[in-house]
Amino acid sequence: MGNGGSHYDVLVVGGGIAGMESALTLGDMGYTVLLVEKEPSIGGKMVLLSKVFPTLDCASCISTPKMAATANHPGVNALTHTEIDEIIKRDGGDFLVRLHRKPTFVDPVACTGCGQCETACTVALPDQFHYEMVARRAAYIPYPQAVPKKALIERHGSSPCSFACPAGVKAHGIVSLVRCGKYAEAFHLHMEDAPLPGCLSRACYAPCEAECTRGQLEGPVPIRLIKRFMVDRYYQEHPEPEYGPPEKRRGETVAVVGSGPGGLTAAFFLAREGYGVTVFEAASEAGGVLRLGIPSYRLPKDVLDRDIKNVTALGVEIRTNSRVRSINELKEQGFDAVLLAGGAMDPGRMGAPGEELEGVVDCLTFLREVNLGRQIDLDGKTVMVVGGGNAAIDPARAALRLGARKVLIQYRRSRAEMPAHDWEVEAARAEGVEFQFLKAPQRFLGIDGRVVATESLSMRLGEPDSSGRRRPIPVDGSKQTIPVDLVVLSIGLRPGTTPFAPELELEKNGRVHVNSATLQTSIPWVFAAGDAVSGPSSIVDAIGQARRAAFSLDRYLNGEVLGEAGFDERLPVVDKQAVLARSPSLAVRSPREKRELAAEGRARSFAEIEAPLAETEVRYCASRCLDCGGCSECRECVRACPANAISLNMHPEEEVLSVGSVIVATGFKLFDAHLKPTYGYGRYPNVITAMQMDRLLSPTRPYHHLVRPSDGKVPDNIAFVLCTGSRDYKVGNRLCSTVCCMYSTKQAQLIMGALPLADVTIYYIDIRAFGKGYEEFFEQAKAMGVNYVKGRVAKIDQVDGGSLMLHYEDTTERGGANQAEHDLVVLSIGILPNADALKLFEGEALAADPFGYVREPNESIDPGRTSIDGVFVAGTASAARDIPDSILHSGAASVQAAGYVESMRNGR
Amino acid sequence: MAEPSTRDVAEVMRDEMVVRDRITALIRNGPRTIPELAEALGYPSPEVVFWVMAMWRYGTLVPTGKAGADGYYRYRLSEEHPVPTEQVEASHGQGQP
Ligand SMILES: Cc1cc2nc3c(=O)[nH]c(=O)nc-3n(C[C@H](O)[C@H](O)[C@H](O)COP(=O)(O)OP(=O)(O)OC[C@H]3O[C@@H](n4cnc5c(N)ncnc54)[C@H](O)[C@@H]3O)c2cc1C
Ligand code: SF4
């Protein structure tokens, strides 16, 4: 009968008391039952209650045996944390069901429910099972009696910051660890994804911050500076890495060409896998652009040195002054594979007359001299930098620091087209660098072979070229001669791959041709990453590529198929608007001002410009994080779990199956007390709902005792406001919720037991005590001293000390407006239909009654039957009911479903 | 003291991760009530309730015996879950969010 998938006699949707009862009844009759519950535990709302009226049995004590029986019944398959996508009735009378199991990120077989992940977790979220009275963790066990009692992790997707990082650094995880003061843990988390945290915390362009959701409010979380604090703290405490070479050793060796961020990263990941790694570096010192390109006022060299130790500690050998000229030679030397990460350091040429003059240099040659500490005296000189990328800004700012009197940057397009980051441009301008846009030298003029001036032309912008930017066109007659002492050309850096041309396929611009998914080159045992592949890009992009290339290289040497699979297992990124909508009333928390040395003083010194954050600031800054994805991927739970049960890489699993009949037991929704604004719920801490009071009175309560939410004081004068959201035309619900009179009476009795000195008042319209023993229960409460006041509460105000003034109308013969003060008010909120039930079906719609409950066309004589033949309803999905009535109703629905399955079997 | 907190509940709860070190440091010097903690921390007491209850839930602190005549419980560090001293010391003088 099925559609490929499995078949069950009956599908029960909803695992509350009605759903469990139906499943058990049908299971006992011998039918196969699939029970689907969207929450991570079965039990519904009943298991969360304190006791039940009128017997005062402990709700969880009578629920848990049913929950266990449901989970263990041989005829019942109970799927929790699972959602139905659609149910379609088929011509044969059976139903096609599509559902998806939401990932819990915890292996339920391995998890023992010990709760260590919860204790370690760094993200606090409102606990929905405590109706937001207390926080739980992103990693959590729903409640102590949960079935299954397994942990799960709340994840909405990847946080935007973490998703934005090309290297896969879990920015959100770092922020959440730092927020908790776990600095070393944050450092280790960074090291799992990228081995150069010091350099990144100084010189990364921070795409994470650009994507930060808080950026849509007062400004992004300063993730890079937060990282810098964590790195500085760690390096201070650990001048040397805490680890040595890995125990796992592999026979194969790998040659890495280049010791820039790409080469160092690849070496790190390969060495961690146990390969013998040798890095070949042409320059006299390791670090590539980090060493030779980025000036120390942005990246102090001791930070780079310490970062490099993270790599060499694994046993990686870095051979400096070793330029590789042939890849095949490396193979001949015995290397099993090669990773090319030589960057893009060859200067581009303008092809302008005079370019060969002394005093016309390319930017990397200039910066290399500066960074290697060669004496360059520019005292009183004029320096012109040509170009518009970040590579133009660094030499300009360095020239100022070397004493230049005047430094100007000529760029042939306008400010808008300039690829350099805004903040770099602004910093340079503040230090005194002069920008000349729409200007470019055409010729360099020299005397005795030394440059003395440039001849520049003005430009105007024409149509966009192949790069999408508007093409500069020289303006006739705009020639201008500018006296200069030094010209630095920051144009078109290219990979220095020419020597490899006979061996390896290259692109026209010298870039290494690769498969973009695997980064394998035209030679199968050679992989490439970084600027050598992409042209000048960024540190973090190079790191990300190198990680990917190392991953592929490892698979290659393992003889595995290459491909994307297994590399990037991130969840889709969360929607920022949804994150902001989740937190409608955030306090304004301004980002800390970025602090730097004053522009005048700093422009003459190579000391680091950016001031670090102090510890208090860093934690303040981290506290601005909105925990966009829920879980931050800090991996503290992974480390804490003794059963190794946690896997953050799970994805939803879809299933299609068929069933003979369906029972809808999706229960009810609670009235949202915010919709009665005159009662102050959500504004006054001591106005709570009855569901919250039931939690406070239950054995698994959110607080250690029954105390007020405003200040932890034991309340001594408690009021109940019946019919909140029921029998109320103003909120669109004229139905009586059936249970509120009785549950309030129950709670009043329990409070009198817990706090014998407390006064309890119940404000009511009339008391509905219709069931067996209910009237006696009500009388018993009165005898215990519960004060019943017949009156409708109009308004609640907060008065001194968090207490509340109730304004009510006395509806006895006495009449009149009255007021009374209480120190805790419980709103006895009503029961509403759960609209989810109606959305389950595709095609033939499940009909609702005028109030929105599932319609039972012949409620009084044919309970449980719905508008669709073969679909039945149990419990509060079709009307407000108490527990005994829900159970009775489930019995009716179960028998109806069994009848339908039988009639189908017998061909009607 | 019992100023209503208008802040987003989720935001207040998140701040536990920063403020809990300060609460730990405060009660290390002797048990305190929630209003006393609120006063010392400079936060509205309903917010402090969220943090204290979460810290109780996860075993950092416990109430000392019964509520006092003033109706308030006093909280001390829990013995089973002593917080490592480095963490407490490091947290002295934490700035407020
Ligand atoms: C404050 C309060 C106190 C109460 N006290 C008492 C009392 O003392 N005694 C008493 O008899 N009654 C009491 N009641 C009433 C009692 O809670 C209900 O009668 C009972 O919970 C109804 O059970 P149910 O299974 O129909 O619904 P629920 O308990 O609401 O269970 C429905 C289940 O279906 C799941 N579900 C919903 N939609 C889907 C979907 N699309 N897919 C999969 N699963 C879904 C839900 O997650 C839930 O687990 C009280 C009610 C309240 C509000
Ligand atoms: S990864 Fe971190 S934030 Fe996510 S659940 Fe685990 S401990 Fe909590």
Ligand code: SF4
């Ligand atoms: S608010 Fe936090 S989780 Fe969200 S993007 Fe910003 S740093 Fe990342």
